Amino acid sequence: xxKLDPLLLDPTRLAIVSLLAAAEWAEFGFVRDSVQLSxxxxxxxxxxxxxxxxxxxxxxYVGKRPRTWLNLTDAGxxxxxxxxxxxxxxxxxxxxxxxxxxxxxxxx
Amino acid sequence: MNEPTPEEAAAALRTVxxxxxxxxKSAVESRWIWIVSGLAVFxxxxxxxxxxxxxxxxxxLLLAFLLVAVVGLRTRVGSTLIGRxxxxxxxxxxxxxxxxxxxxxxxxxxxxxxxxxxxxxxLPHGGIYYGALAGIxxxxxxxxxxxxxxxxxxxx
Numbered sequence: 001x002x003k004l005d006p007l008l009l010d011p012t013r014l015a016i017v018s019l020l021a022a023a024e025w026a027e028f029g030f031v032r033d034s035v036q037l038s039x040x041x042x043x044x045x046x047x048x049x050x051x052x053x054x055x056x057x058x059x060x061y062v063g064k065r066p067r068t069w070l071n072l073t074d075a076g077x078x079x080x081x082x083x084x085x086x087x088x089x090x091x092x093x094x095x096x097x098x099x100x101x102x103x104x105x106x107x108x
Numbered sequence: 109m110n111e112p113t114p115e116e117a118a119a120a121l122r123t124v125x126x127x128x129x130x131x132x133k134s135a136v137e138s139r140w141i142w143i144v145s146g147l148a149v150f151x152x153x154x155x156x157x158x159x160x161x162x163x164x165x166x167x168x169l170l171l172a173f174l175l176v177a178v179v180g181l182r183t184r185v186g187s188t189l190i191g192r193x194x195x196x197x198x199x200x201x202x203x204x205x206x207x208x209x210x211x212x213x214x215x216x217x218x219x220x221x222x223x224x225x226x227x228x229x230x231l232p233h234g235g236i237y238y239g240a241l242a243g244i245x246x247x248x249x250x251x252x253x254x255x256x257x258x259x260x261x262x263x264x
Contacts, residue, residue: 062185080124
């Protein structure tokens with residue numbers, strides 16, 4: 001059975017990782033605007049994810065402007081896949097439990 | 109570790125889906141790339157047909173354009189320069205053989221149709237028709253097909 005990932009139970013971290021899951025590389029600015037975080041808040045989350053080897057951070061220059069790109073590592077990708085499976089199992093179980101429960105005759 | 113409630117799990121799954129959708133939309137957002145590519149293909153076929161003597165250097169010009177496009181679409185710096193904040197690849201959204209074939213099927217189908225029309229009606233400047241068709245395909249249909257394929261890949 002798929003296991004939930006404690007790191008991805010945080011909604012902000014899950015949003016960042018989900019965004020990166022569909023991309024090979026994403027610009028820091030794009031991730032920041034998409035998940036609606038400040039630079040420092042995203043930087044903090046990216047450091048946490050990077051320390052746990054979920055995310056790879058690359059810095060570089062485009063012209064004279066410094067840029068940062070984020071990439072979901074293979075480990076991050078497989079942990080997210082397992083986390084999604086666990087979430088689906090929870091949602092699916094609730095759905096099947098709800099379907100099996102007999103209807104209350106007093107409810108119109 | 110507290111297990112999420114079914115509502116929380118459903119909300120988290122929605123977050124995952126929305127995140128992927130944002131990246132997919134962003135990957136096909138820069139419309140000017142498609143327009144420039146379509147025009148380049150059309151102008152190449154037009155020039156090649158009207159000035160056959162210039163064929164070799166026109167081919168070099170097209171190859172240089174393709175090289176710039178590949179660098180722009182496949183590298184971080186290049187992607188940033190052309191205004192695409194994300195790079196989507198086969199690694200992030202793997203494409204099955206079926207969808208790989210589907211990607212080239214419209215091009216092949218249209219190519220065969222034009223070849224039939226050009227040969228049956230014995231139309232001159234057949235190359236220009238191919239170029240126009242390829243250009244129209246790249247400008248109008250490619251972004252839509254790309255969007256559909258990426259969404260499909262995400263579901264697979």
